[in-house]
Amino acid sequence: MTQQSSEQIIEAQRQDWNRVAGGWEKWDRFFDENMTFLNHRLVADARLRTGQHVLDLGSGTGYPALLAAQAVGPQGSVIGIDLAEAMLTAAGRKAKTLGLTNVTFRTGDVTTLPFGAGSFDAVISRFCLMFLPEIPKALGEITRVLKPGGYLAAAVWASPDKNPYLRISIDVIKQLIELPPPDPEAPGIFRLAKPGDLPAIAQQAGLLPLADEEVTAEVVFLSARDYYTSLMDLAAPIQNLLATLSASQKSEAEHRIIQAAGSYQRGAGIALPMTVRFVTARKPI
Numbered sequence: 001m002t003q004q005s006s007e008q009i010i011e012a013q014r015q016d017w018n019r020v021a022g023g024w025e026k027w028d029r030f031f032d033e034n035m036t037f038l039n040h041r042l043v044a045d046a047r048l049r050t051g052q053h054v055l056d057l058g059s060g061t062g063y064p065a066l067l068a069a070q071a072v073g074p075q076g077s078v079i080g081i082d083l084a085e086a087m088l089t090a091a092g093r094k095a096k097t098l099g100l101t102n103v104t105f106r107t108g109d110v111t112t113l114p115f116g117a118g119s120f121d122a123v124i125s126r127f128c129l130m131f132l133p134e135i136p137k138a139l140g141e142i143t144r145v146l147k148p149g150g151y152l153a154a155a156v157w158a159s160p161d162k163n164p165y166l167r168i169s170i171d172v173i174k175q176l177i178e179l180p181p182p183d184p185e186a187p188g189i190f191r192l193a194k195p196g197d198l199p200a201i202a203q204q205a206g207l208l209p210l211a212d213e214e215v216t217a218e219v220v221f222l223s224a225r226d227y228y229t230s231l232m233d234l235a236a237p238i239q240n241l242l243a244t245l246s247a248s249q250k251s252e253a254e255h256r257i258i259q260a261a262g263s264y265q266r267g268a269g270i271a272l273p274m275t276v277r278f279v280t281a282r283k284p285i
């Protein structure tokens with residue numbers, strides 16, 4: 001398989017996430033209900049205080065930028081940056097609904113940040129860094145734009161075995177077609193899953209690693225079909241895998257994914273375990 005250049009990976013990311021932006025808006029309330037604690041954790045890890053200036057990388061539809069804007073208050077500010085304009089349009093709408101005037105969203109690439117040195121008290125990011133073709137370069141940029149003593153707080157996915165929420169569909173696709181063995185260096189959902197990986201890259205970029213912790217929780221769907229629908233609506237990387245199946249393989253995949261999710265029935269819902277890695281680092285004072 002020919003290797004994609006960084007530019008090609010970034011362009012593919014932009015198209016992928018723009019394509020699913022409508023789905024993210026549709027499922028917004030559901031994700032807010034299931035994953036708000038992740039935003040609170042990032043706000044706490046970054047030690048956000050009133051009046052601070054914060055950058056959110058790969059903000060998407062506004063997580064965790066919107067909570068950070070509430071945390072820093074009107075004297076502070078938050079900028080959310082993302083490749084996908086359609087995701088940011090949704091984020092802007094949410095900021096307006098919440099009456100937040102101290103958060104702005106702008107398109108851009110995390111690996112070439114359009115900000116001066118020492119612009120931010122903190123950099124936060126939820127589920128973005130593993131999709132970058134040049135993670136060390138991005139960490140260099142984060143280090144540059146942080147003020148001395150500023151914090152980086154990032155959430156990335158932990159390994160597939162601890163993430164049935166994400167793994168179920170990938171396992172089913174693997175039963176139906178042969179996928180190339182995953183390149184551990186290639187950008188993707190689990191690229192930063194290994195303990196110590198992201199802290200080591202942060203350290204090489206000049207940050208002091210402070211914490212690297214896995215947190216397990218559950219995403220609760222009303223039904224196994226709802227889980228499948230959510231994948232179809234918003235999981236861009238999984239959609240790309242499903243797109244390689246024939247029509248009959250696709251309907252078999254749908255059947256098997258719903259069946260597999262059904263085995264996580266608890267009470268009236270489907271409780272799918274997920275595990276998130278939280279990494280914190282600080283720029284030396």
Ligand SMILES: C[S@@+](CC[C@H](N)C(=O)[O-])C[C@H]1O[C@@H](n2cnc3c(N)ncnc32)[C@H](O)[C@@H]1O
Binds near residue numbers: 013111125126
């Ligand atoms: C899984 S979504 C996460 C969105 C949001 N942070 C959340 O947790 O809901 C990943 C986001 O990262 C963005 N992204 C991927 N590569 C990027 C890059 N090089 N620069 C900026 N944003 C990027 C995508 O456009 C997408 O909106």
